[in-house]
Amino acid sequence: MILLDEDRLFPTEGRGRELARALFDSVRDLPIISPHGHTDPRWLAGNERFGNPADLFVTPDHYVFRMLYSQGIRLEDLGIETLAGEKSATDPREVWRLFAAHYHVFRGTPSRLWIDHSLQEVFGVEKGLSAETADEIYEQISDCLGRPEFLPRALFDRFNIEVIATTESPLDTLDHHARVAASDWGGRMISTYRPDAVMDPENPDFLNNLKVFSEITGEDALSWDGYLKAHRKRRLRFKAYGATATDHGHPTARTENLSQQAARELFNAVLRDPTDAGNAEMFRAQMLTEMARMSLDDGLVMQIHAGSRRNHSSAIHRRFGADKGFDIPGRTDFVTALGPLLDVVGHEPDMTVILFTLDESSYGRELAPLAGVYPALKLGPAWWFFDSADGMRRFREMTTETAGFYNTVGFNDDTRAFCSIPARHDVARRVDCAFLASLVTSGRLGETDAFEVVQDLTYHLAKKAYRL
Amino acid sequence: MILLDEDRLFPTEGRGRELARALFDSVRDLPIISPHGHTDPRWLAGNERFGNPADLFVTPDHYVFRMLYSQGIRLEDLGIETLAGEKSATDPREVWRLFAAHYHVFRGTPSRLWIDHSLQEVFGVEKGLSAETADEIYEQISDCLGRPEFLPRALFDRFNIEVIATTESPLDTLDHHARVAASDWGGRMISTYRPDAVMDPENPDFLNNLKVFSEITGEDALSWDGYLKAHRKRRLRFKAYGATATDHGHPTARTENLSQQAARELFNAVLRDPTDAGNAEMFRAQMLTEMARMSLDDGLVMQIHAGSRRNHSSAIHRRFGADKGFDIPGRTDFVTALGPLLDVVGHEPDMTVILFTLDESSYGRELAPLAGVYPALKLGPAWWFFDSADGMRRFREMTTETAGFYNTVGFNDDTRAFCSIPARHDVARRVDCAFLASLVTSGRLGETDAFEVVQDLTYHLAKKAYRL
Amino acid sequence: MILLDEDRLFPTEGRGRELARALFDSVRDLPIISPHGHTDPRWLAGNERFGNPADLFVTPDHYVFRMLYSQGIRLEDLGIETLAGEKSATDPREVWRLFAAHYHVFRGTPSRLWIDHSLQEVFGVEKGLSAETADEIYEQISDCLGRPEFLPRALFDRFNIEVIATTESPLDTLDHHARVAASDWGGRMISTYRPDAVMDPENPDFLNNLKVFSEITGEDALSWDGYLKAHRKRRLRFKAYGATATDHGHPTARTENLSQQAARELFNAVLRDPTDAGNAEMFRAQMLTEMARMSLDDGLVMQIHAGSRRNHSSAIHRRFGADKGFDIPGRTDFVTALGPLLDVVGHEPDMTVILFTLDESSYGRELAPLAGVYPALKLGPAWWFFDSADGMRRFREMTTETAGFYNTVGFNDDTRAFCSIPARHDVARRVDCAFLASLVTSGRLGETDAFEVVQDLTYHLAKKAYRL
Incomplete structure (x- = not known):
């Protein structure tokens, strides 16, 4: 695909x-x-x-986490630290799964177009992001990030x-x-x-x-x-x-x-x-x-x-x-x-x-x-x-x-x-x-x-x- | 048609x-x-x-009568009662004729689309509403309204x-x-x-x-x-x-x-x-x-x-x-x-x-x-x-x-x-x-x-x- | 063309x-x-x-000279007189040349459509206006303006x-x-x-x-x-x-x-x-x-x-x-x-x-x-x-x-x-x-x-x- x-x-x-x-x-x-x-x-x-896929695509991007927040997902669960330094989700893989499971809420938004573009053109991903493909795509990006050309x-x-x-x-x-x-x-x-x-x-x-x-x-x-x-x-x-x-x-x-x-x-x-x-x-x-x-x-x-x-x-x-x-x-x-x-x-x-x-x-x-x-x-x-x-x-x-x-x-x-x-x-x-x-x-x-x-x-x- | x-x-x-x-x-x-x-x-x-065609399509619908009013037709003549209970047009057929004769002013408006849809899909009307077809369509709707399926x-x-x-x-x-x-x-x-x-x-x-x-x-x-x-x-x-x-x-x-x-x-x-x-x-x-x-x-x-x-x-x-x-x-x-x-x-x-x-x-x-x-x-x-x-x-x-x-x-x-x-x-x-x-x-x-x-x-x- | x-x-x-x-x-x-x-x-x-091409197309048209001014051209150089009666550019041909040399800034604007229409339909111009064609088109319009049908x-x-x-x-x-x-x-x-x-x-x-x-x-x-x-x-x-x-x-x-x-x-x-x-x-x-x-x-x-x-x-x-x-x-x-x-x-x-x-x-x-x-x-x-x-x-x-x-x-x-x-x-x-x-x-x-x-x-x- x-x-x-x-x-x-x-x-x-x-x-x-x-x-x-x-x-x-x-x-x-x-x-x-x-x-x-x-x-x-x-x-x-x-x-x-660069760190990991969640660090790259979710945690720093207010376009992404505000939309997820609007759908009832807590910022803490997206790996966003409070000013006091609290952080619920420490596993970036969990953050990524949460993001992937809700990727449909970005339909029709520019974020979706940008992310699909980055996934395909930068990391060679050829599958749509979803709950099912979350782990596989996480691995693929992680693997890339470790290589000098990234x-x-x-x-x-x-x-x-x-x-x-x-x-x-x-x-x-x-x-x-x-x-x-x-x-x-x-x-x-x-x-x-x-x-x-x-x-x-x-x-x-x-x-x-x-x-x-x-x-x-x-x-x-x-x-x-x-x-x-x-x-x-x-x-x-x-x-x-x-x-x-x-x-x-x-x-x-x-x-x-x-x-x-x-x-x-x-x-x-x-x-x-x-x-x-x-x-x-x-x-x-x-x-x-x-x-x-x-x-x-x-x-x-x-x-x-x-x-x-x-x-x-x-x-x-x-x-x-x-x-x-x-x-x-x-x-x-x-x-x-x-x-x-x-x-x-x-x-x-x-x-x-x-x-x-x-x-x-x-x-x-x-x-x-x-x-x-x-x-x-x-x-x-x-x-x-x-x-x-x-x-x-x-x-x-x-x-x-x-x-x-x-x-x-x-x-x-x-x-x-x-x-x-x-x-x-x-x-x-x-x-x-x-x-x-x-x-x-x-x-x-x-x-x-x-x-x-x-x-x-x-x-x-x-x-x-x-x-x- | x-x-x-x-x-x-x-x-x-x-x-x-x-x-x-x-x-x-x-x-x-x-x-x-x-x-x-x-x-x-x-x-x-x-x-x-339901009452009659005028009661159904004209008198209660502010989308319809405001447009007719903007074209110089008096509300009284559309069967709208005053608070004091005055009402000039008592014959709903006259109200309907007035509406039909001005139906062209609704060109390009959603009212026109809704009314045409109701006429065709609800009442089986197959002619465009106009001064010429006003009476015929009035009869057709009236006839429907008397039947149990309406x-x-x-x-x-x-x-x-x-x-x-x-x-x-x-x-x-x-x-x-x-x-x-x-x-x-x-x-x-x-x-x-x-x-x-x-x-x-x-x-x-x-x-x-x-x-x-x-x-x-x-x-x-x-x-x-x-x-x-x-x-x-x-x-x-x-x-x-x-x-x-x-x-x-x-x-x-x-x-x-x-x-x-x-x-x-x-x-x-x-x-x-x-x-x-x-x-x-x-x-x-x-x-x-x-x-x-x-x-x-x-x-x-x-x-x-x-x-x-x-x-x-x-x-x-x-x-x-x-x-x-x-x-x-x-x-x-x-x-x-x-x-x-x-x-x-x-x-x-x-x-x-x-x-x-x-x-x-x-x-x-x-x-x-x-x-x-x-x-x-x-x-x-x-x-x-x-x-x-x-x-x-x-x-x-x-x-x-x-x-x-x-x-x-x-x-x-x-x-x-x-x-x-x-x-x-x-x-x-x-x-x-x-x-x-x-x-x-x-x-x-x-x-x-x-x-x-x-x-x-x-x-x-x-x-x-x-x-x- | x-x-x-x-x-x-x-x-x-x-x-x-x-x-x-x-x-x-x-x-x-x-x-x-x-x-x-x-x-x-x-x-x-x-x-x-009518006077000359600059008088007709540039000097009186605020749509035209405001756009040229926004691009750094002085109003004086477009033949616009000050209230005190000062006027730098007295040669309408120079005004016309300046206009023609900047005609590209009107791309996508209604002025461009109006002017092209006037040039072609009123004066029979068949070339796009530019620095190169400025003089030729100036002559063509000037020639027209002297004739009774204009x-x-x-x-x-x-x-x-x-x-x-x-x-x-x-x-x-x-x-x-x-x-x-x-x-x-x-x-x-x-x-x-x-x-x-x-x-x-x-x-x-x-x-x-x-x-x-x-x-x-x-x-x-x-x-x-x-x-x-x-x-x-x-x-x-x-x-x-x-x-x-x-x-x-x-x-x-x-x-x-x-x-x-x-x-x-x-x-x-x-x-x-x-x-x-x-x-x-x-x-x-x-x-x-x-x-x-x-x-x-x-x-x-x-x-x-x-x-x-x-x-x-x-x-x-x-x-x-x-x-x-x-x-x-x-x-x-x-x-x-x-x-x-x-x-x-x-x-x-x-x-x-x-x-x-x-x-x-x-x-x-x-x-x-x-x-x-x-x-x-x-x-x-x-x-x-x-x-x-x-x-x-x-x-x-x-x-x-x-x-x-x-x-x-x-x-x-x-x-x-x-x-x-x-x-x-x-x-x-x-x-x-x-x-x-x-x-x-x-x-x-x-x-x-x-x-x-x-x-x-x-x-x-x-x-x-x-x-x-």
Whole structure:
């Protein structure tokens, strides 16, 4: 049995299918550009073997365990440790069996497509995962993981990754990146400056993080001027490890452009009471504009991921911590919110701000019209819950007519799951090919143009937008 | 002439059409599970003949008369009585002619599909309804209605209904359900506990309703403790008549989890001034959480229908009363609103809360992510204005990738029109078959899986979610 | 080479394509009804030759220059004059070359489809526009423009326009309309009453505009009663020049129904401080209801275009003025906002209010339910950013099932670009044919009905709704 349909995600009939195939053939072997993601830099730095199938597919993947949890399976039984270090299921084989027995609940989801892709293409599995096949497939993957061609750097080469970005806090030591830089490994792994930990007063560790920030930069990050200097210094350090971008995960897209005096006072107020929600929101807003100003100087591309209401269940947050599937989107305004930042950098030809949303109703109404006029704005690809075949299709259908293709930036896999990288790029390429084929067969795009556009969407736009 | 295309609602070409047909063949004869609706229990209790064609198709169906009203036809001329009992058109044949002469305005609407289905499949009509055919079709239906095989229980059998739920207020005597329980009829008709009349302070009869609630339960429903006891008692009475669920039609999805002391004070404030909009909203919010707590005890599944702004035209409301087509949806937030309730019952494996929305922008952004992680949450099918072919398709397209199929609960016909029940289930089954076929032909779902899923969507998920 | 695919925008396969073709053949030669647009009345009044290709395709078209600006091209280099009268590029040939060299950024946009249509169908161009072909095509268009068959009235006849509406402020002298009325030209060009300049206190010229309004009407427009009289008088003047409609471009759809005493006080408050945002919004809201009342008297159809946040970049607004591509939509509420106006005129059978939105999330949730019940309400076609193939398809998919076809009003080209008129109607007709074909092939509409509906959508609904 073959898990994957060769023509998956293409139009289902006639000339559309043929054209999508031809378009896909022209880009399927292009290198992967992965300018935004969350893989662990330790993997490529250390090149140590991955653990076991449960470690690889279940325990770290919030797409997977949230769905299982929604069906009444306890996180403990999936090998998720509590913050206190409790862990019910210690046998990864039991975790894998539980996962396999419930694999049908993933029908119709992107997780299913990614996992089937990894199983077949990375590990050569040719049987559908189920309670019956669980043990056999577990053995097959385990066996692979012990072989040199399944070490992280070997997979990096096999996946044809030209460049991969990881994401680090300013407080990160960047040791893994340093280790890669000092090694003779030829692969390109770069960092991304993600300063949420020192920009979000509502982070419970905020004040302590500022102290560490001071230590790591040698600046007084508890004064406004020192705080800004610390950012500037740290950004340069990240650049030294290849970073070409910053990333900002904020609950809203709100920006502010206060006077420096007002910003200083706000900073001091936030230091006195970081839990004041109004000041915290305004501080994050102001800092986006400060980051934009720094980008004008040091050239780092700015990414704004807005709209996730994190840790919706406080019970789960208290017991298991963040990123446990309880980050729920909410309505997101961009039009008013981005005004102050755009007044400062929106017309700068050398500035790039890439926007991501979890509120699809803003695609056509707000994001495409904004990106379709401000030179600094570009649209990031469909994000998170919408990193899926239908999600990507809707992204193109709702943004292309207003913003075109050339205000978008190609694909981000945005993944923590190393083995899903080729699967995710495969889905994105196929969906774009299907979309382009539908434009051609409905007379909206010339065939020659389509072959040029698909190269841009797959490769050139990401390299250009992220300055890679 | 045949009114219905045998392949209606299927993909229009090739393998997709064939597969949709095959899927549909596998479920077309499954019994109808109707766990949520508004048919009159008197029909099955009394098994008396239905009136005339206008009574059956026009006068009680707000989908039909609102559209005719929008085209300038007066409600009076459609046989709708005013609250004062005025009625211009007393001849149902005239109402029918008016309807028939304007039948073209329903082109492209689900009403048209339902009515054509009822005309052809229930009454054997083979001509399109129009001014020309109005009288002939009127006679044909009238003739049928006089025959025993068109009595309600005969139709119930012919429609292959396994179970049907009606919806009653706590103030309802449940006489019709008692009559069925005492009879030797083998059909299964159950009630649903819909306490809006005693939970919505803005209902003009609220205070009076509480008095009746006291009488009917023997509790003092004008004290907080007595009020809660009255609910608990009445819920058990509904369970005795087969109820497995409660239903809540609220303007928003707001929930609260006040202390019992604060809730008591709120209740007293509401008794003093039920028209205070802020208190009324908070009381409804608190009561959803109280209902959830009771569900934990008595096992009734909870349904929340949120987002309809009722009686948009106060002139029509004053003259004709509620449910006259002027209930208009509005934006609906679920993420913040449901937080308090989910803190209480969201992680309970034995709890089921089924959510319905009239704000499609919340499908992908809020509802699917919430149902895709909270064990207690399930998504109800596309509701009301979206109980239509395109509406159902969008529901699947916007929720499946995040919540999967197994956090949904099958179909509700939600109808007041008895003869439309098979038509509505027919549409739902066809749309699901088309969706599944499209997943298979685009390589996103195995064919064997699709045949299993379609059984679940048609039959098993509804039985399981509603505990039937 | 042919720029246009003969079957563009039709379903891509099988019977759907054939049927769409047949439907289109039945309406492709129907006259154009253009009841809402922004072409310059001077063109048809004076019948003077159009300038040069850049003047025709680039400089006046905000769809075109905003996209070029988003790609880093300065407005000055596109021949856009600053308010101060500065203009960098004086050679239209250079502007044209810049446009041609960037023509690829329009791939997938409606602008591309419109321009290709104009190039091929109006000017006989058979080569794709690019840096290489720029000069040749420039010559070809220039050559055409000098010939009598390319004068405005000749094009009007060739485009088969039955009637075209322009849009004027109450302060406009209507000279061009007077000139047409006095001429022996047989074409029908009518005005539309667009009173924003004297209804929006936040217009910086508001107070001065009221003075001009007084002069032009002979009423004291600085008193409430005189102001209303001035409107009534001026509306009649517009009617004398053929106007059948008013048009209102408001940031929101808010309406109010204050007592005349309260309205008078509001008017006086607004005169004292027109910059008070709250009062300004309430005044616009009140004036929509006043306009509705006047429509009851004089029969002008009312159009409400709500939801554009104008001049998002204050820098561009200060330097170049309005309509420079920086009008960005925002979320728009209709349900609560329209309540007061609908209480006054919503049930009037002789009233027509046509609604337009830039917030697609309101199509199914708010607009279709409202238009599907209020006799006075009709839905305008997909507007502005959504005046595109996918935008129109979504409009039909999201409104038809609830509002049907007969609560819609056909197509508006809404254009400033004379040569794009046939292109835009061509797109609208094709999209409607594709939609109808898809309804027929999926068994939701009879084929005979589809041929009747397509006549209505193309011709009759616009004539009826706009009383033409």
